[in-house]
Amino acid sequence: VFNNRVKALKKALKKQDLRGRVVAAARAEIAEKGLAVIKARDVADRAKSALGGIYTVFADLDAIVLAVNQDSLDALDQIMTEAVAGVDDPAQKLAKLIEAYLSFARAEPFLWRAMFEHRLPEGVAYPVSHYEALARLMAHIAEPLRDLRLGESEAQRFTRARTLFSAFHGIIWMSLDDRFTGLSSEELESELQMMLEQLLRGARTA
Amino acid sequence: VFNNRVKALKKALKKQDLRGRVVAAARAEIAEKGLAVIKARDVADRAKSALGGIYTVFADLDAIVLAVNQDSLDALDQIMTEAVAGVDDPAQKLAKLIEAYLSFARAEPFLWRAMFEHRLPEGVAYPVSHYEALARLMAHIAEPLRDLRLGESEAQRFTRARTLFSAFHGIIWMSLDDRFTGLSSEELESELQMMLEQLLRGARTA
DNA sequence: TGTACATCAGTGAACGCGCGTTCACTGATGTAC
DNA sequence: TGTACATCAGTGAACGCGCGTTCACTGATGTAC
Numbered sequence: 001v002f003n004n005r006v007k008a009l010k011k012a013l014k015k016q017d018l019r020g021r022v023v024a025a026a027r028a029e030i031a032e033k034g035l036a037v038i039k040a041r042d043v044a045d046r047a048k049s050a051l052g053g054i055y056t057v058f059a060d061l062d063a064i065v066l067a068v069n070q071d072s073l074d075a076l077d078q079i080m081t082e083a084v085a086g087v088d089d090p091a092q093k094l095a096k097l098i099e100a101y102l103s104f105a106r107a108e109p110f111l112w113r114a115m116f117e118h119r120l121p122e123g124v125a126y127p128v129s130h131y132e133a134l135a136r137l138m139a140h141i142a143e144p145l146r147d148l149r150l151g152e153s154e155a156q157r158f159t160r161a162r163t164l165f166s167a168f169h170g171i172i173w174m175s176l177d178d179r180f181t182g183l184s185s186e187e188l189e190s191e192l193q194m195m196l197e198q199l200l201r202g203a204r205t206a
Numbered sequence: 207v208f209n210n211r212v213k214a215l216k217k218a219l220k221k222q223d224l225r226g227r228v229v230a231a232a233r234a235e236i237a238e239k240g241l242a243v244i245k246a247r248d249v250a251d252r253a254k255s256a257l258g259g260i261y262t263v264f265a266d267l268d269a270i271v272l273a274v275n276q277d278s279l280d281a282l283d284q285i286m287t288e289a290v291a292g293v294d295d296p297a298q299k300l301a302k303l304i305e306a307y308l309s310f311a312r313a314e315p316f317l318w319r320a321m322f323e324h325r326l327p328e329g330v331a332y333p334v335s336h337y338e339a340l341a342r343l344m345a346h347i348a349e350p351l352r353d354l355r356l357g358e359s360e361a362q363r364f365t366r367a368r369t370l371f372s373a374f375h376g377i378i379w380m381s382l383d384d385r386f387t388g389l390s391s392e393e394l395e396s397e398l399q400m401m402l403e404q405l406l407r408g409a410r411t412a
Numbered sequence: 413t414g415t416a417c418a419t420c421a422g423t424g425a426a427c428g429c430g431c432g433t434t435c436a437c438t439g440a441t442g443t444a445c
Numbered sequence: 446t447g448t449a450c451a452t453c454a455g456t457g458a459a460c461g462c463g464c465g466t467t468c469a470c471t472g473a474t475g476t477a478c
């Protein structure tokens with residue numbers, strides 16, 4: 001009989017369920033308290049699993065964090081895709097992308113920071129999917145650059161996209177560092193906007 | 207007799223000596239291995255002090271790291287001061303400042319990163335001297351902005367200086383992240399240069 | 413200069429705790445007849 | 446449908462280690478006479 005199939009499937013589903021609960025729990029923990037204080041016990045409790053249970057679906061805590069960050073990257077991809085939907089002007093697209101990025105950083109500051117703060121132990125490489133997700137984000141930025149004729153080759157535009165991303169990311173990142181206090185929400189937005197305008201104007205008149 | 211004075215001084219000098227050795231040891235440890243793996247035992251060993259000895263000159267490990275970072279900020283101030291010495295053109299000054307910053311980041315990547323990676327425990331504030339050192343760095347950038355007539359008030363120029371700093375810092379920071387590989391040394395420099403040129407051109411034609 | 417005593421900077425073994433990971437067990441689920 | 450046995454996902458107590466910090470002690474330095 002194919003009853004075996006049904007059984008195996010049921011088992012796999014249960015495993016998937018636990019896995020999903022663990023990732024969701026880890027995400028909630030990070031979102032509330034930050035990556036720095038994430039604990040295996042807190043994740044297990046929140047997932048309504050025994051401590052050992054999480055090790056039946058993930059190799060270690062790093063793998064769980066990686067899954068959370070992968071989800072964040074995917075969410076960011078989605079948000080950026082939606083941000084430029086229906087927008088034609090490439091300069092406007094860039095503005096929308098920055099706005100979308102900022103809104104994500106603000107809505108989920110801990111999840112956002114976790115993507116950049118997390119480090120794998122020395123010598124351990126990130127999974128390919130991680131790099132792919134990052135490349136997808138860069139592609140969002142590279143696309144309007146093509147329309148603006150900034151960068152001749154695909155490779156050049158990717159380099160430029162990364163530079164732009166790093167610059168705007170840096171501005172937002174610093175703005176929430178305690179040691180650089182004093183930048184209000186409106187100031188930050190106007191600084192980002194001014195930066196983009198100047199860059200585009202400078203590039204156009206080159 | 208004032209023999210007491212001599213004795214007290216001698217004692218103070220010895221204390222200063224130990225303090226100096228501890229900071230130097232901590233700096234060497236961070237410079238070699240990075241902030242993430244600094245250990246009280248390694249610092250004590252390197253300073254040729256017993257483990258408990260470091261606690262006679264510093265309250266805790268955080269205070270030691272803070273002293274190292276303060277030194278780094280001071281070194282950066284010095285480097286930036288030298289970078290613009292004898293330069294008149296404000297645009298050129300900004301280029302020199304970026305160059306100087308990059309050279310520090312490259313010469314001492316771990317010390318450089320430590321300044322930004324270190325976090326004090328929740329609720330503990332940084333010493334005033336730390337903020338002052340940061341303000342001094344910003345002042346280096348704000349000065350040429352005045353000559354370029356970018357920003358009307360002192361406060362505006364400081365905000366702009368911080369934005370510029372964050373942007374360039376962000377580009378350099380990301381360039382050494384494993385997950386964003388593929389940017390050669392020359393590419394990084396040309397990206398920084400192009401960024402500055404575009405910003406200045408865009409600001410001028412505003 | 414020499415001796416007996418006092419001080420306290422510096423010592424390092426021990427404390428204490430946090431926390432990731434393991435593993436001997438168990439009870440829920442499935443199988444055989 | 447019912448009973449005896451097998452499997453193994455999930456349990457949670459225990460392991461093990463790292464490491465910041467403490468504190469009872471000591472020997473180097475200073476003081477008194």
